Amino acid sequence: MQAQFWLFYAVLAIRYLVIAGGAFLLVYVCLHKKLARRKIQPLLPKQKDYLREVGHSLFTFLVFAFYGVVLSSEAVQPYTQIYTEVSKYGWAYFGLSVVLALVIHDTYFYWTHRLMHHPKLFRAFHLTHHQSVNPSPWAAFSFSPLEAVVEGGIIFVVAFLIPMHPLAIVAFLFFMTVYNVYGHLGYEIYPAWLVNSRLGRWFNTSTNHNMHHKFFKGNYGLYFRCWDEWLGTTHARYDETLAKLVAPPSEKKATHSA
Numbered sequence: 001m002q003a004q005f006w007l008f009y010a011v012l013a014i015r016y017l018v019i020a021g022g023a024f025l026l027v028y029v030c031l032h033k034k035l036a037r038r039k040i041q042p043l044l045p046k047q048k049d050y051l052r053e054v055g056h057s058l059f060t061f062l063v064f065a066f067y068g069v070v071l072s073s074e075a076v077q078p079y080t081q082i083y084t085e086v087s088k089y090g091w092a093y094f095g096l097s098v099v100l101a102l103v104i105h106d107t108y109f110y111w112t113h114r115l116m117h118h119p120k121l122f123r124a125f126h127l128t129h130h131q132s133v134n135p136s137p138w139a140a141f142s143f144s145p146l147e148a149v150v151e152g153g154i155i156f157v158v159a160f161l162i163p164m165h166p167l168a169i170v171a172f173l174f175f176m177t178v179y180n181v182y183g184h185l186g187y188e189i190y191p192a193w194l195v196n197s198r199l200g201r202w203f204n205t206s207t208n209h210n211m212h213h214k215f216f217k218g219n220y221g222l223y224f225r226c227w228d229e230w231l232g233t234t235h236a237r238y239d240e241t242l243a244k245l246v247a248p249p250s251e252k253k254a255t256h257s258a
Contacts, residue, residue: 009065053138063148
């Protein structure tokens, strides 16, 4: 069991270091000048911010690794809907299950996120994450121990609610990590055509989540903007802020001159 725990931990930590580290290297080191106009908040985080975010994230994976051990244990796994033969439901459902997991996770995240913003819960659960007022990719899993418990709980919800193949769970968790890193990127990399399209306007953006960190309220979603739009929790200046970030350079200059 101990070996399994550290195996899970190593996988989680390496995945984070590769994805968040790769995003940081690409955007903050290699392309920072080219993407300067896409920086959501003008200033860069300080080195102490990066170190804090990495430290809390590496602790978070202790909780996540423990959840992995519990979920895969003989005492729990028989009660889940995890299956091992793809042929049982077919490849079409395999792909659909990943999408369903994302929809379930988005709903879970929105409501637990709003709950953790309650004044009586915020300091104990969510303040650690909001120390990153101007987040970087390293902030993706920078949680307090209590928030780590809440955030990791989605794996049990998904495993008990819908049939999932282990590889589908891996795909779901990989996409979750990528999108979480994008949400904390600090730069808006989505093109204008996507965020202005009929479907794309429902996708959450790095701008959306960055504004949540900056203003501490509103924009509670993870992958999609549905719950925020339906319940009126989208920040009032979100559309305006996003439009300025994704506008072509010529339009930005014209707006600035005017």
